[in-house]
Amino acid sequence: MTANAALHPERPGGSADRERPTDVNDTVRLIRDSWAVVEPQAEDVSRFFYSMLFSLAPATRELFPVNMEVQRSRLLRALVHVVQMVDRPDELTPFLQQLGRDHRKFGVVAEHYEAVGTALLAAIKKYAGDAWNDAVERAWGEAYAVMATTMTDAASKDDGPAWYNGEVVQHERLSWDVAMVRIRPEHPVPYQPGQYVSVEVPQRPRLWRYLSPANPPSDDGTMEFHVRAVPTGWVSRAIVGHAQLGDQWRMGSPMGRLGVDRDSERDVVMLAGGTGLAPMRSIIQDLAQYGNNPEVHLFYGGRTRDDLYELRNLRQVAMSNPWLKVIPVLENDPSAQGAEHGTLAEAVTRYGAWQDHDVLVSGSPEMIRNTVSGMMVAGTPLERIHYDPFTLD
Secondary structure: OOOOHHHOOOOOOOHHHHOOOOOHHHHHHHHHHHHHHHHHHHHHHHHHHHHHHHHHOHHHHHHOOOOOHHHHHHHHHHHHHHHHHOOOHHHHHHHHHHHHHHHHHHOOOOOHHHHHHHHHHHHHHHHHHHHOOHHHHHHHHHHHHHHHHHHHHHHHHOOOOOOEEEEEEEEEEOOOOEEEEEEEEOOOOOOOOOOEEEEEOOOOOOOOEEEOEOOOOOOOOOEEEEEEOOOOOHHHHHHHHHOOOOOEEEEOOOEOOOOOOOOOOOOEEEEEEHHHHHHHHHHHHHHOOOOOOOOEEEEEEEOOHHHOOOHHHHHHHHHOOOOEEEEEEEOOOOOOOOOEEOOHHHHHHOOOOOOOOEEEEEOOHHHHHHHHHHHHHHOOOHHHEEOOOOOOO
8 A cells, every 4th residue: 555545544434434543643643652563673674664665666776875784774763753753743844854855865756755655654564563453554654645745845946956076175083983074065065053964975885874064164165074983884984994085075965953042041951972072063163153152061971081082172162162061971981080970861960950951962873862861851851852863874
């Protein structure tokens, strides 16, 4: 059954009519309850999805890399993010619009979306077991139809390039596993401080990775990226170990909604793990040009002090900007002085629940998950916590 077919209910009086969602709350409940059954089998779901997609639309296989491991994990993060925001359209719609514009770089066209919807519903149905029925199928079909329409409309209205070309003009190792790379695009990439972009590097063609610029937009358009070589990261290891001056990168459309509203009366808490510092650094550098800002507490975490590669520079910024307070957090370095110890969640909640603050979180998926959960347990309202779904490959 296609996603479009799922939008057409059977005649009144049939079994589907008795199980039909009666309102948005029912639809949200059906989607979340069925996903809770499927999520423990998420890796199998993603494998089945791509197998079904490539069977239904063989031409789509050329849009993806030979190694599908990263792409499968990316699909799962996107699905989880959509499920989490399905009842928050003010946040979900901009995310889907950005995703639709970003997918232009793959060569995705409107016709591909029906095959994707059919494969997605088939994958969820296969692993939902007894939790799947006509009402659940209709709920997922209607939700996907909205997703697809939002994404295709945004892509069709975007008159910018599908991607931006740029040249590596600097590559510097900041530590044994972290590198700073500066890119000079042919044309400025229209990102905002705190956003991220997908990048493709010549060492790993068709294997796009999401990176956050560590600087706000500059006069010459140069973008600075901080990349950690992840043990299983094909792209990150290639960038840290093998990027060369003159390499040509491609960058997709900007995505993400992390940022600071200077007109808000709320102060800000930032939690950055490792190279998750990049979007926070970009925001802080942008704020530093203004005289008055919200008060910002930056909790900057790593395993040991060596992981806090940017700590000295951040402290220099704080010395001349009294609105900024930098709190280093070390998870596995108990003898180090002048820092909080433990996880970022443990450190930040020692200071309270921050109910009246906007909380920005950036780091690995595990760090984000643990931090958000820890803060909610401590009393931080979920609506005050902001993070982006694409963080690490």
